[in-house]
Structure formats: structure tokens, C-alpha cells
Amino acid sequence: MTSDLTIVVATRNRRDQLLDLLPRHAAPVIVVDNGSDDGTPAAVARAFPQVRVVKLGRNAGAGAARNVGVALADTPFVAFADDDSYWAPGSLERAAELLRAHPRTALLTGQVLIGREGRLDPISAGMAQAPLGTAPGAPGPAVLGFLACAVVLRRAAYRQVGGFAERLGTYGEEALLAMDLAAAGWRLAYVPELVAHHLPAATDRDPRTRRRIEARNRVLTAALRRPGRVVRAVVAETWRDPAGRAGLADAARELGWVLRQRRPLPAAVEADLATLAAAEIDVARPAPAPAG
Template identity: 90%
Template structure:
């Protein structure tokens, strides 16, 4: 056990998988349930009474659930896990050590191994290439994105920037938080010795619906923080997919919210995002780090 770290697990309707993986967690756990109707909260309470379970009573989205978990944690560091993931033994203890010795680092993202065979996630491979180099006082290569199931954060930094934007719900919500932490002057680092195991179910949620939400959130995130030329490039990219076009229509309905909360990134962070776009193949990166293909002029 690491006494200065709490693991927050957001879940919805994955009772059996959650119950199978919760015993693998090595830090105190807060499970935040997003309105499950499969008996998840009661099942966890019966099987694992030491785990704190918080019921939101509705599907507020993964970002909102994590915000609740972070608010309830009383430790300086918080790790996230999904209901289909867990951290390898020793990883969280090491993450705590690194955050204690690198006070300007807000976020550590680890190496993700997928499935029972432990296949390296392509996103982790891309991060290991370190296109942005390593800051002198950081514990690993600089990143500007992460997978939420493989991240450990400094709670004070997370709360400083407001955590996840709850309006984005689930899928692609990580991008805005990464940008905001970097804009606030914090380091975000990839540390390969921290290992998260991800065991996605072979069948699950509607892939078209997911693409629609991801497209919506890509457009909203760009509109909230990026220059107009990048926003136009993102719009052009998502338009190629019918699900993306539906997501674009969803994003358009949020225009008022975007205008109220738009805050362009500092030039240094925008320059790093463009550098990632030039060096990282889009197929190797999630929407939060793979920028749209060459920005349109203007």
C-alpha cells in the first residue's frame, strides 16, 4: 500500500469485470458509479466492504465521476483506473516517489499493456519516442495527452485547473485537461516503468456512438483552446466520417458554452502540439495528442 495515493475508478454497468479487477489494486480505492443498472454498487459493497463506493445515480460521464473521486480523496496523489484496468504491482509506489521528488510535475502517464498477452499499446510506443524531449526537472519525456486508465496526478494541480470538463462526458475528455495542465506551467511526463494493464472486453459499447462522441469532443476541445486554423482542420477531418458529422452537429449546439469558456493556449503549448502533429503518425496517437493533419492556412 502507498499511503499518499488513492485510486479512483469510474464505472458503469461492468459489474463482473470490476469485481474481478478491484482486488488487484494496491492503493485505497474509490469507485464512482455512473448510474449502473446491473447492481454494481451493491455487489461491490458486499464483496469488498473496504472499497468506498459513491453512487452518482445517473450517467454523468467518466470525467465527472473522476472529479467526484478526486474531491473525495484525501491524499496528495490520485491514480485513475477504468473498470477494465489495473496498475501493476509497484507502479503506484514508484509514481508517488517520482511525484514527491519532482514538484513541478503534475501528471505521470505509464506504459499500457493490452489484453492477457500484454501487447504494448501503440499510444505508449508513440510516447516513448519522446518527440518533445524531456524537461530538465521532469521524470520522463514530455507528453501532451494521456489515457485516463494509465495516469497518476498531483491532486493540487488537478484541482487548480478544474479537473475534467464535465460537459465533455466520456471519450476524448483527457485532451483538454492535458492542455490546461501544460498551460498552467506543469510538467506532464511519460514514465515507462509505471505499468497499467488494460483488459478491454471483446464486445461492448456501440462503436459508431463512440466515434460520434469522440468527434464532438475533438471539435469542442479544439474550439476551446486552439487557433482557428486548427479548429477548421479538425472539422474537416471529422467530416469524413458520417459518425463524425453527427458529432460535429452535436458540437455546434455547444457554441455558446465554447464562447464563454474559450481560452487560447500559451504559444509554447500550441507550438508543442504542432510539433507533435508533425512528428507523430495520427494512427499512433489518440485525438488528444495527434493533431489534425496540416492546419489550413489563415
């Protein structure tokens, strides 16, 4: 067990799966509960008294829950896991070692294996193509996106950029954080020897509602950081789906916040995003059914 890393798990109403996976976590754990009504906080506290459990009392979204966990951690590094994921043995120790050895790197994202059979997540396959190359002295190929259940972060860098934008809630909240870390001069790297197992649970969450939220967050993220031509392209693409049109309407209601928070990306980061788009590699897709 590594002593300079904390695992933050955001959860909502997945008590049984969380209880099943918590023993697999090889570092101190903070569980942040997003208003579960299935007894999750009490069950975790009874079964795992060494785990710190934080009850938010409402569904604040996965990003907000992770922000709370990072604020409470007292280690230099933080790993995220969902309530349906865990890190393979040795991955977190190796991640901490790499972050110590690469002080300009803020985020390491690992290889994601899906299900009991361990299928490679398509995002991991895309990252392995390394369209942005590998900077000299970097721990792995550069990336500009990640799945939240498969990252280990430098806590100071995360807090420097403000963590996740809590207004984005859940679904697609990772993209903005990746951009902000890169804009602040930090490196983000894909390291396939770090392995996260993702075991998506059956869910009764409405897929149309999810598409609506994803569309809203794509538009908001573009409007917050990308040039006008990109924003227009994102809006045009989003309009094709009825759920996307509903997401656009939701995004429009956030216009005041966007105008206050808009900070165009540095040219180098925008160029990297254009490279990824040309390669048709989407490394900012949200993970299936994250907590929240």
C-alpha cells in the first residue's frame, strides 16, 4: 500500500458493488456519497471503519464529489475510482513513483479494461496511437482527455486549476479539467502499465437524459475555452439529436456563467486539440455510467 496517495471514490446508490470492490483498493480511501438513499454511507462505515465516508446529502454530481475528496486528502497524489472500478495491483505504487520522477506531470491516465473479461476500452486504444507524440522526458504519450475512473493526479496541480467545474455535474466533466491543466503548463500522459478495471453495472438511468446532459456539457466546455468556429461546429453537431437540442437549451441558460468564466486556450493547446480532431480520436468521452 502506498502512503503518499489517496483514492477518492464518488458514489451514488451502488452500495453492493461498492462494498464488493472496496477491498481491492490498495491505498487509503475517501468515499464521497452523492445523496444515496440505499444506505451506502452507513453500510460502508460498518464494513470498512478505516474508510473515511463523506455524506454530501444531495446529488451534487461526480465532479463536485471528487473535489470534496481531493480537498480532504492529505497526500501529494490522488487517484480516482468509481464505485464500479478498481486499480490493478501495483498500478498505484507505480503511478506515485512516476509522478515523483516527473515533477512537470500533473496527470497520469491508465489503460482501462472493461468487464470481467477485461476488454480494452476504445479510449485506451485511441490513446495508445499517441497522435500528440511523447515529449522528451515525459512518462508516456501526451493526452488531452481522460476517463475519471482511470487517473492519478498531482493534488497541487488539481487544486491550482480549481478541480472539476461543479456546474458541469456528471457526464463529460473531464474534458474541461484536462484543458485547464494543459493550459496551466502541466503535462498529461497515458501510461498503459497503469491498469484500471471498470465493471459497469446495470443501470436504470435514462439514456436520453444522459445524452442531454452530455450535449449540454460539450457545448458549455467548448464555449468556455474554444474559439468561435469550434463552438459553432459543436452546436451544429449537437443539434442533430433531439436530446442534443434539449441540451443546447440547457446550455443557453448558462450563458452568463460562460461569459464570466470564458478563458480561451493557449495556441499550443488549441493546436493539440485540432490534431486530435484530425486523427478522429475522442479522448474526452465520459466513462459509461459514472457515479452521480
